[in-house]
Amino acid sequence: MFADVPYEYPTTGDELNNYGGGYKGFVSARYALAKSYNIPAVKAYNEIVDENPADKYLENMGFDALTSGDKQYLSAALGSTANGVTIEENTNGYATFGNNGTFVDAYMIDKIETKDGDVIYEHEKKTKEVFSEQTSYLTIDMMRDVLNYGTAAGLKNQLTNPGVDWAGKTGTSQDYKDTWFVATNPNVTMSMWMGYDFQEQLNRYGYSSRNTGLWADVVNAVSEIRPELMVPDEDFERPSGIVSRSYCATSGLLVSDLCGSVGLAESDIYNEDYVPSERDDSLMNGDFVRVKGNLAIAGANTPSEFIIDGGGVTLKPEFLEENGYDTSEELRHLLPETGAWSNVTLPSGDASGVSEGVSDDGQAPAAPGGVSANGSTLSWGESSSNDVVGYRVYRASTPDSGFSLVGSTTSTSLNFSGSEGLYAVRAVDYFGEQSGLSSALTIGNPGAPEPEPEPESDPEPAPEPEPEPEPESDPEPAPEPEPEPEPESDPEPAPEPEPEPEPESDPEPAPEPEPEPEPESDPEPAPEPEPEPEPESDPEPAPEPEPEPEPESDPEPAPEPEEGNNEEQSSETDTSGNQGEPSEASSTQESETESSDSSTEE
Secondary structure (H helix, E strand, C coil), rough: EEEECCCECCCCCEEEEECCCCCCCECCHHHHHHHHHHHHHHHHHHHHHCCCCHHHHHHHHHHCCCCCCCCCHHHHHHHCCCCCHHHHHHHHHHHHCCCCCCEEECCCCCCCECCCCEEEEEEECCCECCCCHHHHHHHHHHHHHHHCCCCCCCCCHCCCCCCCEEEEEECCHHHHHHEEEECCCCCCEEEEEEEEECCCCCCCCCHHHHHHHHHHHHCCCCCCCCHCCCCCCCCCCCCCCEEEEEEECCCCCCCCCCHHHHCCCCEEEEEEEHHCCECCEEEEEEEEECCCCEEEEEECCCHHCCCCCEEEEEEEEHHHHHCCCCHHHHHHHHCCCCCHHEEEEECCCCCEEECCCCCCCCCCCCCCCCCEEEEEEEECCCCCCEEEEEEEEEEECCCCCCEEEEEEECCEECCCCCCEEEEEEEEEEECCCCCCCCCCCEECCCCCCCCHHHHHHCCCCCCCCCCCCCHHHHHCCCCCCCCCHHHHHHHCCCCCCHHHHCCHCCCCCCCCCCCHHHHHHCCCCCCCCCCCHHHHCCCCCCCCCCCCCCCCCCCCCCCCCHCCCCHHHHHHHHHHHHHHHHHHHHHHHHHHHHHHEEEEEE
């Protein structure tokens, strides 16, 4: 594991930067190589430079132009040498990994023969083992990630045979003067360099991707001509002695319970002879509070209500000291900003997110700023003191009553019920001291309960008018038109206006005059001779009873002829009317009722 944080060359003090700038904090060697981070590469080389790796590895792979300075300068880890390197030298170096760690010098001519077949020259291949099979395979596996998710991600999509097991590395030089891509598969190593034969800057926009695209075009062309060479059937073979292990992302050592509990366990493959044997001890847990945005281990008198729930995990100060992470700039960039790293904090330092420790000034903190309310949220100004860990919110029900605690928070706002009263806030510091009350905020009209019952009676009359009109209008009109107009209104106007429509309805009453002579022959009216001539003059009153069937009630029109006739005539008229006309009227009512019902059904 390496820390991608601000770094200066130890011998010169010159600042080293990543391509594209920025820092990534703790990263593995695998990830740093895939993403081509400069700082981790130089740090790794710095750890072995005293073992003279240039003589042991670079020169044994054919790098012949190295100077004594190149063998000591840390910039050599980035490919920066006094005389530079040739394309052949770079290709030879990557081919060594493709040959399982064995160096085979490149050559152009394999054999020269005469026309008679005599061999004049034949290349004698010389090999040299530079790396173990395990070291070579580990390097190949790391360079696979360059094409999988690193700086050459997406390159396989440009190949006509994307399934080939390629492993490679991109490279650029200072001031955009060079761009490289070298990759190897189990059969062949291909390299591509782009630049001028003099010191001239390339077009910086996309120049690396243009070079990898050109590399893919050449590979595709050669694959059509020599598929047996360019498209091997097998991947690089994993040798014996390679094992998988988990490690802690802080130290690279075996995972501890605490490291695993916060999600910092990672896994990789190792040479079994170099598997970590020690357990990680870079972390510790405990109770933490936040002071001015920075985390700090809770003190003996720190109020528990402001301690972060569930405690927390921090890097041990001893671990930071051992690895030289002691400046604010280093600490500020040490923890990555993604994933499980949000569960970890730092115990010391001046960086953002870190508390150097809280000094006791012996004074109570300054009171917070004025309190305001927005909806159901109370807010206030931050205390000016540097050791505040939280705030307590108080409420008084009336101006004359005392304040009581209603809540506490580590922020400068708190949700509340919205109840009337006076609200004020106190600041609380790391040592448990609290400030005086802030200026109070009045909500509503505390202490004046009289207007409260008025809104309670308002809702009572409101619903009363709503149900009253609905039931009154619906049932009343329905029964009134059916019984009232038929018996009450018809008998009074019936005798005067109805004589005119009566001839239209004569077909039904036409047979009525025929039954009238029947009572003449009846034995009962026979002894009365005088009333017999009266029915002869009945044609005039006859129409009066005829309209009676339409009003459907004869008992009331019956007395009308009494006004113009004697009592005897009225009795006869009543008798005839009661026997004949009312029955017709009742049948008319029935027919009218039936007609009305049928129309309703339709």
